[in-house]
Amino acid sequence: MTVRLTLVSPAMTAALREARFDDGGPVEAVAAGPLTLPAGVRVVGSPSGRCLATARALGLDPASVRAEPALAGCAMGRWRGRQLDELTAAEPESVAAWLADPAAAPHGGESLRELRARVAGWLDALEPGPVHAFAEPDVIRAAVTHALGAPDSAFWRLDVRPLHAVELSGRAGRWNVRLGAGVG
Structure with a gap:
């Protein structure tokens, strides 16, 4: 049996607009109409x-979205909420290591390789059937990289825009x- 997974990226935020690592700020207004899902779709x-605010903005009851x-x-550890340009100026070696080595985590958080392994484990354990998931852009990049069997370096080549879906x-x-x- 087949899994049919739709991954939806969150609406625009100030952090995304300012090239900052997410700091938990609110989403901007959503112009898309309400999302209508067929019966039987699992929503996570x-x-x-x-991500939860995006589901709500698209007309879903947040209680129906399983975290x-x-x-x-x-x-992102100590980089949370900081701009990439700021970090590049303050910690050029750390940023260069993070961009070049998927196992690096100079920020004290999770490496991109750890992120990919976590997402791959979840993806490969999904039960058959339709699933609609509101996911962070980096999670979507990790899922697509895994699904294609692409090298870790492909993560940086994928652009995930706000309020777009990948199936x-x-x-x-x-x-x-x-x-x-x-x-x-």
Whole structure:
């Protein structure tokens, strides 16, 4: 049996607009219409406020969205809420290591390799059927990288825009990716 997973990125936030690591700030107004999901779709989401606020902005009852810890964004440690440009000026070696080495976590949080392993474990354990997930952009990049069997370096080549969806179908070991699905 097949898993049909739709991964939806959160609405725009000030942190995204300012190239800052997420700081839990509110989402901006959503222009998309209400989201209508067919009966039987499991709805899960990152425990982050912006993913739950995005579900609410799209007309879903937040109580119907089961928080899934595996969909939490990469733990950025002491870099949380800081701008990448600021960090590059203050800690050029640390930022360079983080961008070049997927096992590096100079910020004291989670490495990108750890993020990918966490997301891959969740993805490969999904029960068959339709799933709608509100997930952080880095989680979506990790899921697509895993689904394609791409190298870790592909993570940086994927752009996930606010309020856009990526669809994965298949099961552990065999995934198909559909890009550019509409939301709402």
